[in-house]
Amino acid sequence: MRASIGGRSVLVGTGACAAVLAVILAAPASGAAGDPYGTLWNILPPGQSGTITAAGLLQVLAGDPNRVAVDGTNAPPNFADQLEMYDALNRRDPASITTADIGTYYKRSDFTPQTVVRSAQPKAGVSVKWDSYGVPYITGATYDDTMWGAGYAGTKDRMFLMDVLRHAGRARLAEFAGATPDNLQMDREQLRSAFYTEAEAQAQIGNAAIRFGAEGQRLMHGADAFIAGINAAQNEMCPGGVPTGPSCPAEYAALGKTPQPWTRADVTYVASLVGGIFGKGGGHEYENALWLQQVQAKFGAVQGRSIYNDLREKNDADAPTTAETRFPYGGGAINERQPGVALPDLHGPQAPGTGEPINGTTLPSGLPALVPGGPTSNLSMNTPQGSIDVPIVSHGMSNAVLVDAKHSTTGHPITVFGPQTGYYTPQLLTEEVLDGPGVKARGVAFAGTNLVVQLGRGVDYAWSATSASNDLVDTVAERLCNTDGTPATVSSTAYVRDGRCVPLDRFEPSYLAMPSAGSPSPPQRYTYLVLRSNHGIVQLRTTVKGVPVAIVSQRSTYQHEVDSLAGFARLNDPGYTTNATTFKAAASAIDYTFNWFYTDDRDIAYFSSGRLPVRAAGTDFDLPRWGDAKYDWTGWLPDSAHPQQINPSRGYLVSWNNKTAPGFSAADSVWGYGTVYRSLALEDRVKAAIAHGGKLDIGRLTGLLADSATVDxxxxxxxxxxxxxxxxxxxxxxxxxxxxxxxxxxxHRVDRARTGHYxxxxxxxxxxxxxxxxxxxxxxxxxxxxxxxxxxxxxxxxxxxxxxxxxxxxxxxxxxxxxxxxxxxxxxxxxxxxxxxxxxxxxxxxxxxxxxxxxxxxxxxxxxxxxxxxxxxxxxxYDKTQDDIRSATAGVVGVRPIDWQNRPTFQQVVAFTGHRPRP
Known part of the structure; x- marks a missing residue:
């Protein structure tokens, strides 16, 4: 007979079917009350509820005319409650933290709400319950029903933020939120990172479905249901699209905008924004080439090369790594003499690339130049109340510490881990519990892509991530030409492809930005240039040894941003992810470059994901290459060659965005994998604690991480x-x-007693x-x-x-x-x-x-x-308030600053003591 496991149909005999069901459904006697497999907690400041209605705005204003919400005074329910718990941990002496204390600083992370505050059945087959922290527990009769509920509940909490993110992903933020200099610059950079036509964005989900077969088809239908849930919630909150309804987010009235229905394209645009910020590495070959030539001009080719290799620290054997074992990737020292290398001329002529204003468009003075490799400082998105910083270079402070069963007092692994995506009000991440056929997961996802839990827990396992920044972006020099046969210049708009002169794809995206609360400027139309070759988006036009070229950014995840949803869906599926090995198989389907960590009651595991290119002979890892076909990527790094480990011999896994593994080259954009990395502050503490057979409990491990969180x-x-x-x-x-x-x-930089001084x-x-x-x-x-x-x-x-x-x-x-x-x-x-x-x-x-x-x-x-x-x-x-964590306000209401601590945004504390029977 056939049995369905996690949405996959398998052929089994009658006896085997009973055994399969026993594996899926049986629960051991061990574990805490409320969860048969262990005890888990998490935290996500400032709070789960991120929608401010007109009534909520009045409540905040009554307590603070500056629109700062403080829990227990003027904040709406669940708007800032987790911020206070988060801040409170930093007041505690880390050495005194015990397992009994964790519930004071984190909330329980179960599949059943301890208290149901409200509930709804927005459509047949969908039930949503909200707990005392505002977390929605979504139950669906079918997989599609569950996805519909995810869209519906997520919109209730993040409707306006989701709108900001989809407009930013479309490179139309200034049109939506006002033509401030920051918003205009954000739009230009997004065009250079992930420009798509509407048709291309719309097609991505369908293309992903083709790539993943039956898995992809289920996910595509689920995505359509998710979008339908978003639109149902929007229509319920703002009936008829009128922004003045009692449940409609107050920001729409402030901006004079009306919410529009979501489409498949919108999910792609949000995914492209998130993937372009948090899930990429590399792409700085142009800057590297310029600096190499400068140092060689002063010191000569040989010594200049040795200085570059010193300071690049591409494969520093003294750098702390997460995996113990060696994974060779990326080659050795720099070699600019390779035939495929294209070194841009230091003082060559230049012409604009993508993101430049055209057709009479004028931009505010003082905007930074658009250069290959992207900005060297953060971008910002301006909204009615404040700015949302976008961390282009730094990936925050995601960290993970996993201690194996041998070094735990319980005889089971213990784990504290979480991603850092910055501090926002409301958070870019939204929490949810998904429970339906083929999905049972609790955790967080980026708003607008929350049809899957991207970081969290399953039935009897948990997972998290840190940014790996591995190299999946290259710089390509396309030879420019003119289709009429005349000599090329840097202003030419055609390139040599397979020996023929063909036009670059040219687009001219345009929008009209109207006055708003975000920007009172007069109406103005903004039109930008977009140029694209078969390798990617043109960043700049210049010369290589006098030859006119287009400098192009080639990213492996371009045109594939939504594909990674398949990997997340596997992690959400209790029939797919059953142990550390199947976890690695699930994470391998995530194309973004992240370090993934897994824990259950027996194993700790690590896998570094990413659609990592295998580069052709004759090219250099650090430098631009010619666009000739013989220098194109030759394939993808196989899963077995990615850094990974299960139950390392040293007894722990530690990551704080540090180097992945010995021999695995740092991306050309990452020069910081040297002898000093902040992961040492955590690893040194864990190593000392387990030295000579020492054992840790979950309270002690939490304290060690809290102690490292305030170290300079x-x-x-x-x-x-x-x-x-x-x-x-x-x-x-x-x-x-x-x-x-x-x-x-x-x-340390800490003031636990809050004296006002470090x-x-x-x-x-x-x-x-x-x-x-x-x-x-x-x-x-x-x-x-x-x-x-x-x-x-x-x-x-x-x-x-x-x-x-x-x-x-x-x-x-x-x-x-x-x-x-x-x-x-x-x-x-x-x-x-x-x-x-x-x-x-x-x-x-x-x-x-x-x-x-x-x-x-x-x-x-x-x-x-x-x-x-x-x-x-x-x-x-020293004025310690300079260091305060200041949550960027994405709407009309903000939250108070809190004392600095170097800690993830979403953090899980995990102690499993049981597991489903293993096959």
Whole structure:
């Protein structure tokens, strides 16, 4: 007879069918009340309910004219309640946290609501119950019913934010929310990242269905049901599209907009936005090529190449990795002499690429230039109340720590993990519980793509992710030509493809931006240029050795953003994901580049996903390649070659966006996988705790992660080398004493008692100024000892990722931390597995290096004291509110800032003690 397991039909005998059903349905006696398989908690600040109606707006205004909602005072239900729990953990001494305390700082993550606050049956076959935290529990009679309920319930909580995201994905944000400079720049960058015609976006779900066969067909029908649920909720909240209804989000009236029905294309546009921000790596070959040529012009080809390889740290054997085992990928040192390499001319002529205004369009002055590789700082989306920062470069502070059964007091794995997607009001992520045929999952997904749970738990397993930033974007130089046979210039709009001169695809997307609360500017039409070759979207036109070329971004997930839904659907399916091995098979269907982690009652596992190209011979991993067919990608890295591990011998898995595995090359856009990475702050604590047979419980593990969350890892891992190199310098002795005391206390930035001041604030003030203040930076002073000021300033890497940016993140993917650590230690005689070929501080002269660093510190102290008008370092202060986590407001109501902690947005605490019978 046939049995259906997770929506798949399999042929089995009668006895076998009974055994299969027993495996799926049986529950062991172990586990906590309410969940037969264990105890799980999670947190998602500020709160699940993100819709503000006119009545809700009045409630907030009654307590605060600045429209800041505080739970327990003027916030609507579930709008800011989880923010208070999230902040409260940072007040607690991490060493004192026990398992009994976790329920104070996290909410239970079960499949059955502990309390039902309200319920609805919006259509036949669909039931929704909301618990006391506002989380919807969606039950469907069929798979499609469940998907319909996901669209319906998700819209109730995120309707306006979903609208913002789909317009941003369409590159029409300025049309919807106002033509502010930020919104205009966001639209231009989105065109360069993921331009689609309406027809192309509409077709993506159908194309994904073809790729995945029966799985894809089920998902396509589910997507249509999901869209129908969205539209049903919109019609219910804003009847007739009128934005003044009592349940309609207040932002529509503020903008003078009316909600429009959703289509398949909208899901694609949201997926393209999310995938283009959080799920890609690489694409900086153009910038790398320019800097390589500059350094070679000063030092010659051979030494210039060695300096580039030092500072690139493509495969630094001293970098912390998540997997223990080696996974070779990406090749060795840079080789610009390969025949397929196309080095752009340093001072060649240029013509615009995609995103440039045309047909009389004028843009506000001061917008940053559009360059290949994307912006070097964050973008923003402006809404009626505030700005939504979009982290193009930094992927926040997603982290994961999984301890195996051998090192747990329960004899089962324990896990704390979660993704960081920034702090927003409401959150970009929305929580849901999906329960129907072929799906049983609880967790979060990006609003507008929540027909699947993307991070969360299944029946007896849980999973999460950190950004891997692996290389799935390349830069291609297409030879330009003219179809009439005349000589090409950088203004030409045709290219050589398979030996023929063919026109570049040309589009001119246009929209009319009207005055609104977001932007009172007069009406203006904006029209942009889009050029595209068969490899991807044109970023710029320039020359290579005098030959006119189009610089094109080729991304493996372009035209395939929604395909990854199939992998998520597998993770949601209890019939598919039954153990660590099937988890890896599910994660392998996710094309975005993420590190995926899995835990159940027996195993911990890791798999790094991504549609990673196999590159042709004659090309270089770090540099642009010619668009000739012989240099095209030759296939995709097989699943077996992706970094992965089950139950590692060291007893744990740790990730904080660090390098995936030994031998697995860092993407050309990632230069920060050196000796210093913030994952060390967590790994060092876990390693020490389990040394010599130690065992952890879930409370202790949570405390270790909370302790690492307030460490200035930049300081902790660079100050020892800096202070040792300076030595006994009398002029800087008072400052060094303060820095040494802070370092001895763990280099934390924390005020658990909420006194209004950090402990060691004088040291923090000094170090921040020393690292990057007043246009000076100690790391640049160090590297300039070899490179000189000009080359050092043009090194295409940011100097810092500081919490004062307000997004909560810090110390992520910054190469300079490792440069300081390795160069100074190597100069002092430390041996490394991957030593630098060159010395940088003082050009290798220890005395000159010492003088450089001492002068740099003395200058920083003088600047700090001058700024504050004090005469001694003991009088220095630090305004810790600079570091506050400030949630970006996506609508008309915001939430209060909270003290900084380096922690995921959505975080799960997982302790499984049972499992379905394993086949």
């Amino acid at each position: 890892s930049r300081a902790f891992y660079t100050l020892p080398a800096l202070l040792k190199a300076i030595g006994d310098d009398p002029a800087t002795a008072p400052a060094r004493a303060l820095l040494q005391s802070w370092l001895a206390d763990g280099a 402990a060691h604030e004088q040291a923090i003030r000094i170090f921040d100024e020393w690292w990057d203040g007043g246009g000076a930076a100690v790391a640049r002073d160090l590297v300039a000892g070899k490179l000189g000021e000009t080359l050092t300033s043009e090194l295409p890497q940011p100097i810092d990722d500081h919490p004062r940016l307000g997004r909560g993140s810090s110390w992520n993917e910054i190469a300079w931390y490792g440069y300081v650590n390795k160069d100074l230690r190597q100069l002092a005689g430390t041996t490394f597995a991957s030593p630098y070929a060159n010395h940088y501080c003082g050009d290798g002269d220890a005395a000159v290096c010492q003088a450089t660093l001492a002068t740099s510190l003395a200058d920083a102290v003088r600047r700090a004291m001058s700024d504050e008008g004090v005469t001694g370092v003991q009088q220095l202060t």
